[in-house]
Amino acid sequence: xxxxxxxxxxxxxxxxxxxxxxxxxxxxxxxxxxxxxxxxxxxxxxxxxxxxxxxxxxxxxxxxxxxxxxxxxxxxxxxxxxxxxxxxxxxxxxxxxxxxxxxxxxxxxxxxxxxxxxxxxxxxxxxxxxxxxxxxxxxxxxxxxxxxxxxxxxxxxxxxxxxxxxxxxxxxxxxxxxxxxxxxxxxxxxxxxxxxxxxxxxxxxxxxxxxxxxxxxxxxxxxxxxxxxxxxxxxxxxxxxxxxxxxxxxxxxxxxxxxxxxxxxxxxxxxxxxxxxxxxxxxxxxxxxxxxxxxxxxxxxxxxxxxxxxxxxxxxxxxxxxxxxxxxxxxxxxxxxxxxxxxxxxxxxxxxxxxxxxxxxxxxxxxxxxxxxxxxxxxxxxxxxxxxxxxxxxxxxxxxxxxxxxxxxxxxxxxxxxxxxxxxxxxxxxxxxxxxxxxxxxxxxxxxxxxxxxxxxxxxxxxxxxxxxxxxxxxxxxxxxxxxxxxxxxxxxxxxxxxxxxxxxxxxxxxxxxxxxxxxxxxxxxxxxxxxxxxxxxxxxxxxxxxxxxxxxxxxxxxxxxxxxxxxxxxxxxxxxxxxxxxxxxxxxxxxxxxxxxxxxxxxxxxxxxxxxxxxxxxxxxxxxxxxxxxxxxxxxxxxxxxxxxxxxxxxxxxxxxxxxxxxxxxxxxxxxxxxxxxxxxxxxxxxxxxxxxxxxxxxxxxxxxxxxxxxxxxxxxxxxxxxxxxxxxxxxxxxxxxxxxxxxxxxxxxxxxxxxxxxxxxxxxxxxxxxxxxxxxxxxxx
Numbered sequence: 001x002x003x004x005x006x007x008x009x010x011x012x013x014x015x016x017x018x019x020x021x022x023x024x025x026x027x028x029x030x031x032x033x034x035x036x037x038x039x040x041x042x043x044x045x046x047x048x049x050x051x052x053x054x055x056x057x058x059x060x061x062x063x064x065x066x067x068x069x070x071x072x073x074x075x076x077x078x079x080x081x082x083x084x085x086x087x088x089x090x091x092x093x094x095x096x097x098x099x100x101x102x103x104x105x106x107x108x109x110x111x112x113x114x115x116x117x118x119x120x121x122x123x124x125x126x127x128x129x130x131x132x133x134x135x136x137x138x139x140x141x142x143x144x145x146x147x148x149x150x151x152x153x154x155x156x157x158x159x160x161x162x163x164x165x166x167x168x169x170x171x172x173x174x175x176x177x178x179x180x181x182x183x184x185x186x187x188x189x190x191x192x193x194x195x196x197x198x199x200x201x202x203x204x205x206x207x208x209x210x211x212x213x214x215x216x217x218x219x220x221x222x223x224x225x226x227x228x229x230x231x232x233x234x235x236x237x238x239x240x241x242x243x244x245x246x247x248x249x250x251x252x253x254x255x256x257x258x259x260x261x262x263x264x265x266x267x268x269x270x271x272x273x274x275x276x277x278x279x280x281x282x283x284x285x286x287x288x289x290x291x292x293x294x295x296x297x298x299x300x301x302x303x304x305x306x307x308x309x310x311x312x313x314x315x316x317x318x319x320x321x322x323x324x325x326x327x328x329x330x331x332x333x334x335x336x337x338x339x340x341x342x343x344x345x346x347x348x349x350x351x352x353x354x355x356x357x358x359x360x361x362x363x364x365x366x367x368x369x370x371x372x373x374x375x376x377x378x379x380x381x382x383x384x385x386x387x388x389x390x391x392x393x394x395x396x397x398x399x400x401x402x403x404x405x406x407x408x409x410x411x412x413x414x415x416x417x418x419x420x421x422x423x424x425x426x427x428x429x430x431x432x433x434x435x436x437x438x439x440x441x442x443x444x445x446x447x448x449x450x451x452x453x454x455x456x457x458x459x460x461x462x463x464x465x466x467x468x469x470x471x472x473x474x475x476x477x478x479x480x481x482x483x484x485x486x487x488x489x490x491x492x493x494x495x496x497x498x499x500x501x502x503x504x505x506x507x508x509x510x511x512x513x514x515x516x517x518x519x520x521x522x523x524x525x526x527x528x529x530x531x532x533x534x535x536x537x538x539x540x541x542x543x544x545x546x547x548x549x550x551x552x553x554x555x556x557x558x559x560x561x562x563x564x565x566x567x568x569x570x571x572x573x574x575x576x577x578x579x580x581x582x583x584x585x586x587x588x589x590x591x592x593x594x595x596x597x598x599x600x601x602x603x604x605x606x607x608x609x610x611x612x613x614x615x616x617x618x619x620x621x622x623x624x625x626x627x628x629x630x631x632x633x634x635x636x637x638x639x640x641x642x643x644x645x646x647x648x649x650x651x652x653x654x655x656x657x658x659x660x661x662x663x664x665x666x667x668x669x670x671x672x673x674x675x676x677x678x679x680x681x682x683x684x685x686x687x688x689x690x691x692x693x694x695x696x697x698x699x700x701x702x703x704x705x706x707x708x709x710x711x712x713x714x715x716x717x718x719x720x721x722x723x724x725x726x727x728x729x730x731x732x733x734x735x736x737x738x739x740x741x742x743x744x745x746x747x748x749x750x751x752x753x754x755x756x757x758x759x760x761x762x763x764x765x766x767x768x769x770x771x772x773x774x775x776x777x778x779x780x781x782x783x
Contacts, residue, residue: 028391035229035386039379045129048361048371050084051378054131056354058082059090059319063097065119071098071107073118075126085127087381088134088184090319090352092116093145105496106146106459109180113401116181120394132390134381136316136351139173139185139223139235140203140456141602142414147461148176149410149603153454153580154189154215156421156599158205158624159663161704161728163218169417170222172410175233179404181396183388184281184316185235188219190270191285193582193625194635197250199539199548202454202580202600206624207637207660209266210723213273220277228278229387236384238316239274241285242294242305243267246635251549252541253328255288261716263290263304264751272309280313280384284347286321293329295321296341306346314348314380322347322356336363343369348377405461411604418601418608420702420728423621424664426595430572432615432666433526435475442524443467443481444517444566445531446559447578452532454580454600455539462603466530466576469606473614480524484517484562485510487534497535501545510558514565521569528613529566529592530576531559538580553584553631560587567591576609582627582636589657597623597658615666620702620728622663622771626656638772639719661706661723661772667697667733671705673776674768680781683759686744687780691768693729694736703770704728707741710765715753721772748782 027033028042043051058065064081067074093112095101107115116135124130138144142151151157151169160166170188177185189203190212205215216239223237224230245256245267258267271282282305284294294300295317305311325331325338332338335356340363342356350357363369385391424431433439443466451463464472467481486505491497521527537556539548554560566573567587575592577583580600588595596619601608611617628636633649638660645654670693677688691705707725711718725741743766749759761782769775 031392035383038386038391039382042129042131042382043375043379046378047084048364048374050129050131051374052357052360053082053084054087054378054381055349055357055360055374056086057088057090057349057351058086058354059352060097061353062089066097071095073115073122075122078122079126083127085123085131086133087349087354088136089119091137092119092135092181093137109145109147109402109405110398112145113180113396113398117395120181124394131382132385132394134184134385135182136184136186136238137177137182138456139170139177139187140189141454142169142458143173143176143182144456144458145180146459147405148458149173149414150453150457150460150463151414152418152421152602152605153202153600154205155193155202155580155624156601157417158211158215159423159597159599159621160417160420161211161622161624161726162420163214165417165420166215167218167222168413170219172407172413174223174235176404176410177235178233179396180401183235183384183390184238185223186238186240186283187223188216188237188274189240190216190274191241191244192267192270194246194637195250196553196582196625196628197550197631197634198247198252199541199550199581200252201582202538203456203540207626208624208639208723209269211624211726213270216270216274217277220274220279224278224280228280232389236280236388237274238281238283239271239279240283241318242271242282243289243300244285244287245289247287253286255291257288258290260290260755261751264755268304268309275309275311281316282311282313283316283318284321286318286324288329293325293331295347296325296329296331296345298345301346314384315346316349317342317347317351319352322350335359336368339363340368343373343377348380414602415604415607418604419611419617421599421601421621422608422612422619423597423623424594424612424619425597425658425662426589426592427664428593430526430574430593431613433477433574433613435473435477435614437477439477439525440523441470441477441479442521442527442571443470443479443530444484444521444527445529445562446483446485446487447532447534448481448483448528448530451603451605452534452578452600453602455535460603464604464606466528466606466609469608469610470528470613472607473610473616475614480520482517482520483513484566485513485558487557487559488536500536502536502547505557507558510561514558514562517562518565518569521566521571524571526572526574527566527569528574528576529563530578531555531563532577532579532583533581535580551631553582553628555583555585563587574613578605582625584628584630584657586629586657618666618699618701619663620665620704622661622704623658624660626660627658629655629657639721639723641717642720643717659771659773661704661770663704663771665697665701665703667695667699667701669701669703669731669770670694670696671703671768671770671776674707674766674778676766676778676780679779680783682783683761684745686742689725689741689743689766689768691739691741692736693731693739695731695733698733700730700732702728702730705739706769706772707743708767708772708775709747710767711748711750711760712763712765714750714760714762716750718750721767
């Protein structure tokens with residue numbers, strides 16, 4: 001048949017009409033087809049420009065797709081800005097790119113849902129292939145948006161020693177995220193608190209590889225659900241940050257120079273545990289690891305991540321991490337060179353703006369980036385979109401999105417998590433307070449009124465500070481409050497606490513506040529002194545004008561002067577720490593009648609502190625990080641090698657102010673020596689550790705039983721202690737129980753001199769107790 005113009009037009013029209021006439025859908029649009037087949041089919045239909053768009057993101061550049069006045073989505077502007085679609089949009093609930101971002105920060109919840117649906121409608125209905133968009137949000141300790149539940153920060157969650165509770169908290173964060181159209185949560189953070197000068201310590205669960213791995217895996221299960229593919233109320237978890245290690249001098253983004261042995265035995269185990277929980281995404285760190293920045297580190301991302309750990313998901317860059325290969329690390333002349341190196345290392349998505357990967361098409365055409373590398377990255381991102389069901393159900397129900405923010409069980413869980421996170425460090429009997437005594441309480445301190453939420457927090461509907469919590473306790477006491485000092489000047493209403501530069505408080509002004517606080521203390525029967533940090537002095541340091549790392553670990557500003565003045569009043573003092581990093585509070589440890597570590601406890605923090613102080617709750621938290629006596633004694637983590645402490649300082653032997661795993665109670669417990677099912681085993685054998693625990697006091701309480709291992713002789717030096725199991729148990733007064741822990745070869749194995757994962761024959765000490773410094777032991781021989 002002669003192909004005339006009329007015939008061509010007729011044929012084309014029929015072809016376009018075929019799907020409507022009942023022709024088979026393309027494979028990628030068939031919900032019943034396997035994900036791998038859908039990805040393969042869609043990838044084969046995409047142009048290079050469409051592929052590159054899938055590797056890019058928008059955050060501040062959201063301004064290019066919204067109306068300037070209303071900040072609502074504009075399909076017309078989107079058609080010009082993202083004609084080929086976009087892989088993902090960062091933080092759709094914030095106003096980044098708007099002039100209101102610094103003061104208002106977040107969209108109203110209903111506006112955020114409308115924006116997400118409008119973006120998806122454009123992507124699905126107006127782009128050539130209809131590829132939906134991923135949306136990601138911060139979920140470090142709750143969804144960081146307006147109206148969502150704010151849980152305690154990770155060091156506090158770590159202090160619960162309760163993985164099941166952590167899983168529940170992250171399940172709430174995942175559900176609240178997904179119901180407003182978010183499909184990726186940027187958590188959990190699996191870095192270790194090995195240098196608390198680092199402001200990002202507030203994002204980490206603790207210092208121990210095993211403990212953090214257990215918490216991280218629980219967070220992954222909470223966000224994603226127990227199995228893959230994820231369900232309709234789940235989001236993909238993002239493991240962060242691969243691998244930060246310990247940045248030089250505790251300064252964010254500083255190089256982390258470590259041996260392969262240290263990498264494997266200390267910093268990889270948390271990631272191994274979370275990868276084992278099927279985490280979908282890993283985020284490389286900003287810094288150098290072994291001399292090579294993570295975003296350009298082929299060895300780290302490919303040989304270690306994919307090879308050693310078996311990670312099969314997607315690598316999403318940290319914000320600006322790809323561009324920093326050139327801009328900060330000087331490994332490339334320009335953004336093109338940075339893109340080449342990141343693609344070679346295997347970074348799949350360029351967050352948050354895609355500003356470096358936008359040029360990938362020309363780099364492929366020039367032969368500098370293999371087409372196969374782009375295809376592999378796109379395939380991993382498309383797989384996430386198919387797994388999340390976005391091709392089949394791209395839109396969210398505004399009513400369900402609103403309902404999930406009104407769940408009273410979420411508020412109850414936030415309070416429970418905060419209660420379980422509180423660690424009692426010292427108590428001479430002053431606690432719990434008698435709420436029926438009619439006592440006069442002086443509530444003093446810069447953190448005594450404002451709810452302390454920590455970094456990467458949203459704006460919960462209601463947040464309770466300590467003053468409100470004490471007043472709501474309904475006890476027969478009178479409370480008089482005084483700030484004592486300001487850590488930093490108060491921020492204007494609605495200003496994001498993590499954004500402004502730090503402004504100093506004039507010392508003379510704080511002296512006036514201290515004098516006023518002393519008068520309040522003198523009129524009281526007892527002082528509750530609430531000191532610590534705020535979100536400006538402990539935070540991720542992202543720029544020179546926004547520091548968050550410190551060169552000391554004492555109380556910031558004039559708080560030490562306040563402490564001395566209050567201690568000098570001769571009144572009983574209950575000190576409460578609300579902080580994001582471990583603080584060297586030697587004077588409070590020495591002189592206060594009671595000392596409570598609270599961290600930032602989230603939206604229910606004030607209620608939780610009141611519950612503990614008045615005895616409604618018996619504290620059972622344990623430190624997930626050692627508290628040092630001074631910055632000069634760093635590192636303070638408990639599981640050091642024997643040679644680390646062979647000689648003391650001139651001043652004294654190095655010991656923590658409070659050690660890892662430590663925490664008191666209003667009752668007393670007895671933890672027996674461990675009993676082993678076998679005292680002699682083979683290298684591949686399992687064995688059981690039994691421990692009796694008894695509540696020997698007069699109050700119901702909770703205890704955390706901890707199991708440690710030490711290899712007494714090995715082919716390379718091993719830590720003096722290694723945590724290998726733990727369990728938090730509830731016991732009534734006078735109650736007792738027997739706990740059983742099954743351990744296997746992995747609890748005894750290590751990387752030997754040839755870097756082989758082995759169990760060596762010899763004698764091991766198996767220890768049990770309720771703190772790393774209160775242990776009883778039994779010997780195990782491995783033949």
